[in-house]
Structure formats: C-alpha cells, structure tokens
Amino acid sequence: MSQDLEITTMSEKGQVVIPQLLRKEMNLKAKTRFIVMRKGDIIVMKTLRIPDVQKEWDNIFKKMDSKKISISDKEIVSEVKKHRKAKRK
Secondary structure, eight states: OOOSOOOOOBOTTSOBOOOHHHHHHHTOOTTOEEEEEEETTEEEEEEEOOOOHHHHHHHHHHHHHHTTOOOOHHHHHHHHHHHHHHHHO
C-alpha cells in the first residue's frame, strides 16, 4: 500500500481523478462504481462490487438442466413474491 500522499483537483463538473498509482494498487478500471460518504469535511469513496447477475443465473440454469429440473415462469414469479413478502416482515 502506498504511504505517499497524492493530490488531485476537482473539475468544474465535480469530477475527481484518482491518481494512477492508487488506481494500479487497487486495480481500479473505468466504470468502477463507488459509494461516496461524507463525514464533516471528509469524503470517503468505497469501491462497490456488483456481482454479475446474468452469470449467476446462467450457472443456476446449467445446474437445473444437468439435473433435468424445469420451472415455469409462473413458479418463478410466485417464489419471488414469497421471498419479497418474507423479507418485508
């Protein structure tokens, strides 16, 4: 981890460049998403890792296919509604 301070400037549009050294150390790429929080005069940015939902669904359906399991759209909607209702409680 870098111990050297880095200085950056905010543009007129509110954009701030993350210094190259930090981007490399943290493996930050274009389109990386952040949660931005404020505490007094301190601004904190935390990387937000969003899972690849399509990839997860593809894996689920592959497992279902390999086990010859089928589920209808109606059953999926029903399960989603049950889950949402349970989560609200």
